[in-house]
Amino acid sequence: MTTDRVHYRTCPLCEATCGLQITTRGREVVSIRGDAEDPFSRGFICPKGSALRDLDADPDRLRTPLIRRGDRFEPATWDEAFAEIERRLPPILAAHGPNSAALYFGNPSAHNQTLTLYLPILSRALRTANIFSASTVDQMPKQVASGLMFGTSLSVPIPDIDRTDYWMILGANPLVSNGSLMTAPDMPERLDAIRKRGGKVVVVDPRRTRTADAASEHVFIRPGTDAYFLFAIVNVLFAENLANPGNVAQHLNGLDEVRALAKDFAPEQVADRCGIDAGTIRRLARELAAAPTAAVYGRIGTCTQEFGALASWLVDVVNILTGNLDRPGGAMFTTPVLGSASTHGAPGKGKGVRFGRRRSRVRNAPEVFGEFPAVCLAEEIDTPGEGRVRALITIAGNPVLSTPNGARLAKALDQLDFMVSFDIYLNETSRHAHVILPGLSPLENPHYDVALWQLAIRNYGKYSAPVFDPPADRPKEWESILRVAGIVMGQGREVPTSALDDFTMRQRMEPALRDEHSPVHGRDADELLKEMEPWTGPDRALDFMLRVGPYGDGFGKNPDGLTLKKLAAHEHGLDKGALVPRIPEVLRTPSGKIELAPAMLVADVARLAADLSKTAAPMVLVGRRDLRSNNSWMHNLRALMKDGARCTLQIHPTDAARAGLTKTARVRSRVGTVDVPVEITDAIMPGVVSIPHGWGHSAPGANLKIAGANPGANSNLLADEAQLEPLSGNAVLCGIPVTVENPD
Ligand SMILES: Nc1nc2c(c(=O)[nH]1)N[C@H]1C(S)=C(S)[C@@H](COP(=O)(O)OP(=O)(O)OC[C@H]3O[C@@H](n4cnc5c(=O)[nH]c(N)nc54)[C@H](O)[C@@H]3O)O[C@H]1N2
Ligand SMILES: Nc1nc2c(c(=O)[nH]1)N[C@H]1C(S)=C(S)[C@@H](COP(=O)(O)OP(=O)(O)OC[C@H]3O[C@@H](n4cnc5c(=O)[nH]c(N)nc54)[C@H](O)[C@@H]3O)O[C@H]1N2
Ligand code: SF4
Ligand SMILES: [Mo]
Numbered sequence: 226m227t228t229d230r231v232h233y234r235t236c237p238l239c240e241a242t243c244g245l246q247i248t249t250r251g252r253e254v255v256s257i258r259g260d261a262e263d264p265f266s267r268g269f270i271c272p273k274g275s276a277l278r279d280l281d282a283d284p285d286r287l288r289t290p291l292i293r294r295g296d297r298f299e300p301a302t303w304d305e306a307f308a309e310i311e312r313r314l315p316p317i318l319a320a321h322g323p324n325s326a327a328l329y330f331g332n333p334s335a336h337n338q339t340l341t342l343y344l345p346i347l348s349r350a351l352r353t354a355n356i357f358s359a360s361t362v363d364q365m366p367k368q369v370a371s372g373l374m375f376g377t378s379l380s381v382p383i384p385d386i387d388r389t390d391y392w393m394i395l396g397a398n399p400l401v402s403n404g405s406l407m408t409a410p411d412m413p414e415r416l417d418a419i420r421k422r423g424g425k426v427v428v429v430d431p432r433r434t435r436t437a438d439a440a441s442e443h444v445f446i447r448p449g450t451d452a453y454f455l456f457a458i459v460n461v462l463f464a465e466n467l468a469n470p471g472n473v474a475q476h477l478n479g480l481d482e483v484r485a486l487a488k489d490f491a492p493e494q495v496a497d498r499c500g501i502d503a504g505t506i507r508r509l510a511r512e513l514a515a516a517p518t519a520a521v522y523g524r525i526g527t528c529t530q531e532f533g534a535l536a537s538w539l540v541d542v543v544n545i546l547t548g549n550l551d552r553p554g555g556a557m558f559t560t561p562v563l564g565s566a567s568t569h570g571a572p573g574k575g576k577g578v579r580f581g582r583r584r585s586r587v588r589n590a591p592e593v594f595g596e597f598p599a600v601c602l603a604e605e606i607d608t609p610g611e612g613r614v615r616a617l618i619t620i621a622g623n624p625v626l627s628t629p630n631g632a633r634l635a636k637a638l639d640q641l642d643f644m645v646s647f648d649i650y651l652n653e654t655s656r657h658a659h660v661i662l663p664g665l666s667p668l669e670n671p672h673y674d675v676a677l678w679q680l681a682i683r684n685y686g687k688y689s690a691p692v693f694d695p696p697a698d699r700p701k702e703w704e705s706i707l708r709v710a711g712i713v714m715g716q717g718r719e720v721p722t723s724a725l726d727d728f729t730m731r732q733r734m735e736p737a738l739r740d741e742h743s744p745v746h747g748r749d750a751d752e753l754l755k756e757m758e759p760w761t762g763p764d765r766a767l768d769f770m771l772r773v774g775p776y777g778d779g780f781g782k783n784p785d786g787l788t789l790k791k792l793a794a795h796e797h798g799l800d801k802g803a804l805v806p807r808i809p810e811v812l813r814t815p816s817g818k819i820e821l822a823p824a825m826l827v828a829d830v831a832r833l834a835a836d837l838s839k840t841a842a843p844m845v846l847v848g849r850r851d852l853r854s855n856n857s858w859m860h861n862l863r864a865l866m867k868d869g870a871r872c873t874l875q876i877h878p879t880d881a882a883r884a885g886l887t888k889t890a891r892v893r894s895r896v897g898t899v900d901v902p903v904e905i906t907d908a909i910m911p912g913v914v915s916i917p918h919g920w921g922h923s924a925p926g927a928n929l930k931i932a933g934a935n936p937g938a939n940s941n942l943l944a945d946e947a948q949l950e951p952l953s954g955n956a957v958l959c960g961i962p963v964t965v966e967n968p969d
Contacts (some may be wrong), residue, residue: 227251233260233796234689235674236274237336237667238855241403241410242674242681243270244798245277247692254278254668254692264800265685266410271403272853272865277667279862281693285928286649287663288699296926298651298661303700306660307708307718313643313659314712317616324586326713327355327614329602331622332363332856339664339763340621341675343703346729347618350710354583354592355614361599362628363525364406365953366533369593372578373823374541375558376813377566378594379679382541382556383407384520385804386415386682389554390424391516393509395451395540396526396959398434402850405524408674408681413439425516427509429454430526431847432875432915433908444509445910447500448847449960451523452532452833454499454506455539456490461510462546463487469514471548476809479822483542486822486830498837500910513547518554520544526847529958532833533950538826545821550808557804558811561679562686562787563767564774567811571742575813580825580952586612590954598954599628600946606637615642618709621664625653626857626921629944629956630896635924647705650858651928653921653939662709664702668692673767684805687798688767688789703762726762730754733766737773744772744779753780760789776801825952832951842962844880846892846943849915857919860932872920872937873904876965877911884965891968892916894961897942900968914965916940918958 227250236243244263248255257278259270280286290306291298301309317325328348334340348356360368371381384407386392397405399412409415416439419426426440429451437443446454462468463484470477492503492510499506513519521543527536541556549555558567581591587604590597597605602624605614617638625631625638631653638644638657646655647662655661664670672689695701700708704722707729711720731750737743738750745753753769760768768789771777778786792799814820853865860866874890881903884890890903892914901916909915921939922932941958948957 229255232692233263234692235672235687235798236270236277237670237672238273238277239403240405240408240677241266241412242408242677243274243410244687245270245274247668249692252693254281260797262797265683265798267414269411269414273855273859276859276862276864279864280859281666281668283861285861285930286666287651287661290663291651291661293659306662307712309660310645310709311712311718314616314645315715317642318713321615323352324354324612325614326351326353326616326618327357327602327605328353328618328620329357329599329622329624330359330620331624331627332359333621335676336674337621338671338673338675338767339701339703342763342766343706344620347706347710347713350713354597355605356596357599357602358596359599359622359627361596361954362529362956362958364528365593365955366528366950367406367537369534369580369953370538370541370826373825374538374820375811376575376577378578379565380558380567380811380813381406381680382544382550383559383680383682383804384522385554385557386419386520387803389419389518389520391513391519392419392424393427393429393513393519393521394436394440395429395521395523396528397522397524398430398436398850400435400439401852406680407522408677425512431910431913432849444501444505447498447841447910448526448845448913449530449532450495450499451527451530451536452539453490453495453837454501455536455543456487457492457495457506458510458513458543459483459487459539459546460490461492461507462514462543464491465511467511467514468546469548470545470550472552472806473545473550473808473819476812476819477545478816478818478820482822482827486827489834495837498841513543518552519547519549520554520556526959529956530960531948531950531957533955534952535826535829535833542821545819551806553803558807559679559681559804560684560775560807561681562684562774562776562799562801563673563675563678563770565679567813568775569736569743570740570813572810573812574817575815577813577815590949593954596954598949598956599624600949600954600956602628603630603634603637603946607633607640617641617644618647619644619654619658620647623652623654623857625924626919626939626941629941629958630946631921631939631941632897633946645709647702650861652858653924653927656924656926662705665695665699666693669695670702671764675767683803684801685798686792686801687795688793690793701762723761727754730765734769744777744782748780756780764789829952843912844963844965845913846894846940846961846963847913847915847959848940849875849917851917854917854919860920860922860935861929863931866931866935870920870935870937872901872917874901874965875904875906875909875915877909877913878905878907879911880914880965881905885967886965887967889968891966892943892963894943894945894963895947896945899938899940899942901938914963
């Protein structure tokens with residue numbers, strides 16, 4: 226008889242990073258519960274966390290590579306799959322150069338230790354300028370704004386929600402999404418605690434969300450107008466002498482410039498456009514200034530819109546002007562257990578960020594943090610000419626459902642000479658591939674949230690060993706990535722992955738060995754490699770980062786410090802405490818100051834001002850999320866689909882009556898049309914409709930039996946690939962002009 230075993234582990238599905246308690250018997254999962262002893266998540270779990278059991282067992286989840294023969298996929302051995310890649314990819318690169326291959330990586334790559342640490346290797350091996358990712362349908366505007374203000378791509382201030390007296394949330398629904406760019410498990414309890422201790426929570430959203438219902442106040446706002454709203458708050462702070470940056474005042478550049486810019490955005494000037502009366506804006510500005518501590522936080526709704534970079538910037542301008550940046554209860558910087566770009570190099574000063582070193586071929590869009598906008602992917606494939614993308618590798622992404630004008634992208638994918646998908650499903654995107662390489666079950670992977678704990682509301686880390694050993698005949702996903710990287714680099718598919726891994730590990734260590742502020746400055750790589758034995762692959766990379774990080778043992782410099790072995794002994798996770806003030810040490814701007822008025826952002830204010838006099842579209846589309854979904858890829862799990870498809874059009878009763886809607890709505894935009902069941906509700910503003918993304922599982926040839934039974938409609942057939950936020954290249958997913966009619 227096999228006995229039950231209990232494993233403690235971090236949920237890899239969303240940014241909340243909840244601790245799980247998983248009971249197994251043999252290769253079976255018996256149960257998944259919240260880990261009550263995880264000091265960060267304290268037992269919290271959502272329905273997706275327990276559905277990991279279904280994901281692990283899902284018969285549709287791929288366990289062997291697939292090769293497309295004609296219009297059918299056939300199971301293949303790993304060697305056959307790599308041989309096919311070796312046969313087809315290098316000749317394209319040889320004939321047409323490195324830019325003829327593109328890479329698209331999706332959201333799970335930010336949640337998966339292996340992918341986060343190994344993707345850059347493949348991207349370097351490809352040497353292509355054509356790198357795309359889900360970041361430009363997501364948070365890129367925030368990264369641009371924070372990079373310009375504070376100096377690195379992840380210098381994002383995090384709302385210190387456990388200590389704040391006043392939390393203003395714009396364009397986020399953390400009770401449903403469980404938080405983003407703010408790793409904070411157990412959102413319901415944390416949000417409730419703010420109100421219980423006498424604090425206030427204000428939600429600014431075109432929909433009255435679950436978070437709005439739990440808040441002290443909800444303010445409807447017209448989509449895409451957050452920059453006006455926030456500028457008006459800035460205007461009031463200056464006009465009423467309430468601006469007081471407090472502790473960070475001596476570290477600021479550009480205060481007068483912001484004061485001057487805000488003059489044109491008095492509450493009375495923007496009220497109509499925002500759909501918020503001037504008195505409310507003034508009151509909220511005064512409340513923010515008067516609160517003992519306050520944090521303004523913006524997410525998807527403020528990023529994926531026309532003025533996403535400006536709105537993201539103004540969020541932190543308000544945090545700074547109200548004296549809340551870098552103080553407990555305000556917006557603070559994490560000191561990640563693994564370190565980050567803002568813990569390396571000289572403290573307090575750095576290279577800052579630069580964009581536009583390259584331009585995309587068709588639209589001339591600037592590169593941002595090494596990527597081109599996801600909205601450019603289809604045109605780079607379907608526009609003929611020198612430099613056309615002919616080969617594509619997708620890794621953990623489903624851009625046909627998750628990026629604008631999925632119909633055009635799907636067509637473009639069929640024009641590729643060769644496509645490889647690293648994916649665990651044969652889905653709407655991977656069905657276009659010639660070879661699909663499946664990753665392991667999440668329970669067969671090690672786990673550390675390399676990216677997300679850089680953005681956490683506490684300094685926290687936890688290592689989870691795989692729950693199950695992967696089948697012996699299957700490569701781990703990092704090995705497959707290295708294998709493809711080896712093929713691309715002309716080394717063939719036979720090179721042992723351990724040799725490639727040693728080579729890339731040395732490259733990984735290089736910057737630290739050269740950094741005079743690093744504990745391993747000048748040390749010998751061989752010696753350090755020896756000290757990291759027996760770790761290999763993504764675990765060795767992790768051990769290195771931990772040991773040279775802020776709490777690390779520095780390979781002997783700080784003997785009481787962390788190593789991966791020591792961290793792994795904390796099976797429920799290691800809490801290094803609440804966030805601590807980090808200004809000015811955290812800054813990596815060339816000036817060593819906080820840039821309150823970066824030139825790129827200032828230049829974009831003219832576009833915002835000009836738009837104020839234009840007439841707004843009468844009906845616009847926004848998105849939403851629901852608790853039992855995770856973007857496009859968890860609709861194949863029975864536990865999450867018990868209540869069928871949740872893909873409906875939310876519409877206000879007056880708009881529904883005007884359009885004569887009863888059951889179904891036909892929604893049209895410049896680029897597409899979808900039919901969706903209507904959900905009439907006064908929880909959405911008049912003039913705004915909402916459809917969640919990630920649905921539309923009716924593509925022929927996908928193998929998603931449960932998802933296919935409740936396919937829903939792909940809202941990204943309506944999102945317009947021609948539109949982008951110009952500074953970040955981010956897609957515009959909120960505020961899409963649409964018409965709505967009754968198709969019957
Ligand atoms: N209209 C609209 N569109 C949106 C949004 C919106 O709000 N509105 N939100 C955007 C946002 S925030 C995001 S992040 C993007 C997401 O965009 P994408 O990342 O492109 O899409 P996902 O649905 O997350 O797809 C993840 C893919 O990874 C696969 N996968 C899961 N685990 C693994 C693994 O371990 N290994 C491998 N190789 N594959 C794996 C899944 O099967 C799936 O195919 O969508 C964006 N699209
Ligand atoms: N259950 C679940 N959880 C998830 C995901 C999921 O798909 N399902 N996806 C994960 C991912 S990849 C991400 S990035 C995060 C995102 O996490 P959140 O940012 O919390 O995302 P949403 O729940 O989409 O909330 C966005 C809100 O913005 C509002 N909105 C739309 N347009 C505007 C606007 O112009 N201004 C303002 N102020 N509001 C606007 C919408 O009505 C919506 O309520 O969630 C993550 N968590
Ligand atoms: S909230 Fe996110 S991390 Fe927590 S159990 Fe749910 S999906 Fe997993
Ligand atoms: Mo996302």
